[in-house]
Amino acid sequence: MSMLEEVYIAGMPHLSYQGLSENWLLKECGHRHWLALAELNNQSLPDFHDVSGNKAYAAFTAVKITSKSLNKIEENQSFSMRSEVTRVGAARYYGEHSVLSRSFNAAQISMLSTFVYRREHGNNQSITRANFVNEPKEFNGDREELNDWITFAKAARSNNWVEHLGIQRYYSGEKKSITFNPSPYSDFNGAYFLYFANFQNFIDKAEWEWFARDSLWALDQRELYFYGNINVGDPLIVTLGSVLESKNELKHWCEVFNQHNVKIADVFTNKRKA
Known part of the structure; x- marks a missing residue:
């Protein structure tokens, strides 16, 4: 250790x-x-x-x-x-x-x-x-x-889950999607991969577009599961899979896809009113 x-x-x-x-x-x-x-x-x-x-x-x-x-x-x-x-x-x-x-x-x-x-x-x-x-x-x-944890990571990758962190996989509300064009100057790392830490950044940017309010949200919990990467010049598509929003709480699950509609990450987020 x-x-x-x-x-x-x-x-x-x-x-x-x-x-x-x-x-x-x-x-x-x-x-x-x-x-x-x-x-x-x-x-x-x-x-x-x-x-x-x-x-x-x-x-x-x-x-x-x-x-x-x-x-x-x-x-x-x-x-x-x-x-x-x-x-x-x-x-x-x-x-x-x-x-x-x-x-x-x-x-x-x-x-x-x-x-x-x-x-x-x-x-x-x-x-x-x-x-x-x-x-x-x-x-x-x-x-x-x-x-x-490893077992759930495998379940998330295969879409074999129903509820996680209070978030339901099956959601009847409006589906939202946003496309980003990651920059080689700030979003990729020295090993030429889209940096794992910047997946969080794209999720927060999508959240701000979808759920911006007069008050801000503070993080309680976030889980990120990674399955792949993209090349410089490729778009990144973030899709809202499910959301649970109340006055004091925001929970959502986002899927991240490459330009071939192959999922490269799942992100589960729980926030509270700041």
Whole structure:
């Protein structure tokens, strides 16, 4: 297991209009996860190749954010992040990141990753799982809870679910859809993938288009499940699968598709009135 703890002072890069930026937080957790993978594999810097010599990168398959207090972190406020990452399969890793500030727990982020490579150079739609021969390390967490999460991730991918986080899959209301054109300058990462953290950004942009109100929503919980990626120049289509909206609560499920109408992500979001 790799463990890392660091203290931050909240400044403009860390903050959004509503406290600690969820987008920054996902990027930072992804970075810490990546560095932990190097440490677990005795590398000074991350540089992975599978058994066939293919350049491999860690791709997140599922990310879960639970928060009641991101919006309570203010400018110049100190906060810490504690990270633990463990190998739970030959190429699968599980990370837990806790954000603490003053006397409260601001957020808990759980992450599942696996290693992938491109079968075709430069084609993000050719990514497939990389082959590693590592034996899994001892996992000291709740194995049953982890297995339940992995099971739901598979169910989400195959559309084999009915209700999740209070959100119903079958919805008779108005379906909404919005198309984005991700920018290579801000939405893709240094490995030339559409950055996993920016899926959250597109969901929030879609939500703002669909449900903008006089008051803002604060995050309670979000789960993201990833199945694929796109290339630079490809559109990204976000479709509202289901929504439950009341005066004080907003819950929705969004599906993310590529230009060939292939689903590449599911995102479940629970928010409360700020």
